[in-house]
Amino acid sequence: MTEGRKSIRNIAALMGGTAAEQSLHHFISSSTWEWLPMRAALADYVTRVSPPQAWVVRPLFIPKAGEHSVGVGRQFVPGWGQEANGQLAFGTWAATDGGSIPLQWRLRLPESWLMEKSRRRKAEIPDSAEAETLDECATATALSTLSLSGAPLRPIVLDTEAGDLHEVLRPFATSRAPVLVRVGERTRLVVADRAMPGYRAGSFPARSIMESVRALRRPVEWEDPTAGSRRRTTFAAAIRVQLPQQVSRAIPTALVGSQSDLLLIGEWHDDAKTPTALWCAASTTSSVSDLLRLSRLRLQVAQDERQVAEHVGVRDFEGRSFRGWHRHMTLASAAHAVSVLSPLIDTEWDYARHMSA
Template sequence: MDVNWQADLDRWLAPFVAALRHKTRARMCPAYIAGLIGPGDRKSIQPMATRAGEVNYDQLHHFVTAGVWDSASLEAALLKKADGLVGDEAGFLVFDDTALPKKGSHSVGVAPQYASSLGKTANCQSLVSVTLASHEVPVMVCLRLFLPESWIDDRERMARAGVPKDRQTALTKPEIAIAEIDRVIASGARFGCVLADSGYGSSGTFRQALSERGLLWAVGLSRRQNVYPADVALIFPVAKAGKRRKYHIPDQPPVAAEAMLAKGKWRRVSWRRGTKGRLTCLFAARRVRVADGHKHRMLDNRVQCMPGDEVWLVGERRSTGEQKYYVSNLPADASLKMLVATIKARWVCEQAHQQLKEELGLDHFEGRSWTGLHRHALMTMIAYAFLQSRRLKAAGEKKNRGTAATAEHAGRQASHPRPLRAASTPAMPAL
């Protein structure tokens, strides 16, 4: 491994340092990020300061938790860097959650809540993550803390943790995601399709917000979500007595997503090569209209949601017996293979989560404040983007030397890098 990575880091961080506009902060930012990248298992402030030597604990701690600087300018610089690395009209913007397990109850946002990475409810902080990706190469561009109800209902607790006034309100994860989509679009970062799991995709408001912005999307869906066949028609039923109905109603009843595909044609589809060979599962797809339109009261006094826009409903049957469902507004002529490849492109964010935690210490921050947590998360994302830039550059140089490396191989190297052995000189670890 090139031992001059720190000199490269200083050059690469120039836009971030310029955005800080302060001599001392201009020293602390590279020192903090170098501490995250450099050797050592623990990436909290104390051990990083001990290893650095040039800066002390108080300086690093003040920079992250109390320094007077605005993260927005660094977040904008990160988006610009990410777009330069993986921005692509055929790329993806991926939304997901990542959990940071915590003990106690004082760290901002900590509460017993479902942690997808653990597959169970645990005492943790839950962050909405935003990843820009193309050719299987992810660059994470945002991490935003979700505040559970137990925090929203406790103003004093939020004040102690330094939660900003504009965030001391109940926001769902899809609502947080929509605000971040607008920020990414405003930055000019390029992507072609939004991906998300069912925690976001099951929200009709989230899907409608994506469509209103003219975006393509492929998201997870609850198997219980009601849908109509694509050929559903709206009719005026003839009333035997009383006033004529004012509104149309569907001529067919809705059924659950899993029931809609139960008798469909299931085909085995492969979407990419994994470490143990091609990844394949059984998939089925059908054009439907999701029952997420305006609500009407039916003749039998039931309240029923009307059909929405026509979309693809996709089902997946895994070898374990588990079934997953997805919905997408990709064109009506999209092939099943295209639908599957798009849906499965979401996995790169899970790789990014794992690498940010295991190699860059995303979950090592020991402070309790809103500001400290978000600044630490921002530093880990900047460090990750720098490492991705070096890997892509190295893969490109290897290809130019006449090797058989392809763009797809370069993507796999960036998303499945092989750790290197520690050198006698502090070397940059490969995630």
């Protein structure tokens, strides 16, 4: 594998110079092969070798100095709390306690790339591409993963703070997939259980609701994948809530989510009054402990992004086309899978045999 950036030029230099660079450039940016069938085959293979515990959806920001790479622009970066120049995508990772692999990607396109006809045409952006909020892009990434032919139904962990919880949950109403999403402390919710401590009618910020049930906290043990599976303890409490839209009956429950009540979970790492993280679960009967352990898969994904995805070039595409970007990300996902799964795969069961079965 080449050292440094996994650009077409650097890989071609290792393989055979100018001729190899031209061939590789054509294969990535100008050929006609479709990436979705390859992603579906990869999903089928990965989930057979290492069945995922959950699908973890998280943003991937790719810093760029210029303005010609498809989708580049100055935009808000989730997790950074500020704007930066670059590309912003969401990826879905097949996650387990022992490793994670990205299987689906979605590039968020700023309106400037969609409104300027010449720019859109040069980048080969399909007519179906539309402007999306961060919430819409994250949700669409998750749902498109479920539509891959090799993707089993698993809980979905949205590792990005929901700006509009209603808009995030509504598309999952008919998916049957349990959903666990991070929520902001100002997200307004309505307590569903009138017997809970401090119950008051009306909607309140999620942080205030969790502070009112702090006395209900219980310890939850979990293994930290970033610290050699070291066991750690978090204190958690949960309460049934509803969206304000449900309570006001402004929209049918079926359009909000697949169950009327949601589970708001708060977690504390010490004796502080304020919770350090807030989660909302929909369409699930899992325990609070199991849900928090699922949320910890995001730590495994973050670690694999740094240690594996970066190494195989997930941020190294230098082309300008929408199709080229997707082909590059698909090949980077395959390389990531090889790196993660190689220790698990029996030499007698190779990819060719699997595909011909």
